[in-house]
Amino acid sequence: MRRTSGFDPYFGLIVAVAQVVTSQGAAWGQREFRRPLDALAYALLLVGPVMITVRRRFPIPAAAVALLSTYVYTWLDYPLGPVYMAPVVVLFTLVLERHRLAAWIMAGVTLAVLIAYGHFGSMRHEGLGLFHDMAITAFIMLFMVLAELVRIVRERRAQQQRAAEEETRRQASEERLTMAQELHDVLAHNISLIHVQASTALHLIDDHPEQARTALATIKTASKEVLGEMRSVLNVLRDGAPRTPTAGLDRLDDLVGRSGLPVTLKRVGSRPLPPQVERAAYRIVQESLTNVTRHAPGAQVTVRLEYGHGELVVRVTDTGSATPGALSEDGSGNGIPGMRERASALGGTLVAGPSGTGFQVEARLPLPEESA
Structure with a gap:
């Protein structure tokens, strides 16, 4: 059986390119009410992909750092959207690697941060209110349930293979x-x-x-x-x-x-x-x-x-x-x-x-x- 090193540089590089390139398009579309991308924004956009690279060796610390950088990026009013690719990947990995409790705790913290941003951040003047809260909650819950379903399918497949x-x-x-x-x-x-x-x-x-x-x-x-x-x-x-x-x-x-x-x-x-x-x-x-x-x-x-x-x-x-x-x-x-x-x-x-x-x-x- 081939052993892996615990690092995944290629996937991390793909996510890095995707986040940086698509964030530039998001910045153009949100130029009227978001800060333009600067050196700090690009650094924060790259933190998540770097954590993806080491997520298999250090799953919980990597997820925590990736999410923290996303929180900072969000509260600094940089263009939203593509920056959430890395958090999705690290949370998904936590569930599949059987760190389910940590994954659900971090998902709850993320939900609280995004709801608080909608009420106290720059979006508070847009009048989204309850609609924003329900949309964020539904998205995170659906995502976590999907991750759990994938985990169950993988475990059943592994069990069937062991039985075979x-x-x-x-x-x-x-x-x-x-x-x-x-x-x-x-x-x-x-x-x-x-x-x-x-x-x-x-x-x-x-x-x-x-x-x-x-x-x-x-x-x-x-x-x-x-x-x-x-x-x-x-x-x-x-x-x-x-x-x-x-x-x-x-x-x-x-x-x-x-x-x-x-x-x-x-x-x-x-x-x-x-x-x-x-x-x-x-x-x-x-x-x-x-x-x-x-x-x-x-x-x-x-x-x-x-x-x-x-x-x-x-x-x-x-x-x-x-x-x-x-x-x-x-x-x-x-x-x-x-x-x-x-x-x-x-x-x-x-x-x-x-x-x-x-x-x-x-x-x-x-x-x-x-x-x-």
Whole structure:
């Protein structure tokens, strides 16, 4: 963020030129009842613009000096009109810089000085009286109300900008959490699969080398897959990268084939799905297969997808295994809570628990109504 010095010489110069030049025209028009401009008048006309130059660094003193010079100029009967440019600017600045109390006090003092000038100065013989007082009061009040309205608009705009920045930070945080969850699911599934297949290969390499070769081929495929998925997830960190899901149900057959488990995949119905629902369903199936690989290797698994009118039902059921999984004691225990969080984030539910001799995970993910 660029910092300013607190000085505004260009604006002060513009006001100085405007006051001096237009005051000369006012002097010609008021030559019959006002004093002509002299050295003192020009000096007083320049005090206000000088104060404008330093008004941001010294807002209250600058406003006080500018107004005082204007009072002196007015009471010395110099031509009126353009001399009030500088007071308008400094009072406006006070309001915008949140020195509202000082601004209203100075505006009140200015009103009192001008009314007193109308009654006791050279204008007392012009018979303006109440009309003059009301006109001056109305002008100053309207000006101060306008300044307050501008201040309110600026503050609301700044508040909206802060809210927008906060929303951007929140969305970025949610994206980071989503990417972290994606990485967890990708790594958990593929590393578990690699671990199980590596254990199988080591066990069979001497007596059944062909079966060990199959396990090693699965490890190769899984390691390639995890690298590809990690690249896909991490690409969202790059500027201009598309924010697309890294996995969808169109890749479910590949996921089942790589799992190394006897899986039956059933689909009931079909309809287009929102990307976030596809991603959540894919990850729920992936995590469920990972849990079977860890805790019940060799179990029969059924993956069923039911495309309903208002929801997608994902059901993963296994028959259980009498042999403890090689990774049954490993892991962080965040698999089911992570799946439940995915479902809850979409407004759905997830239930996981024993089913007969095995285990079942059932997720219900709401879907938007289908267009006619």
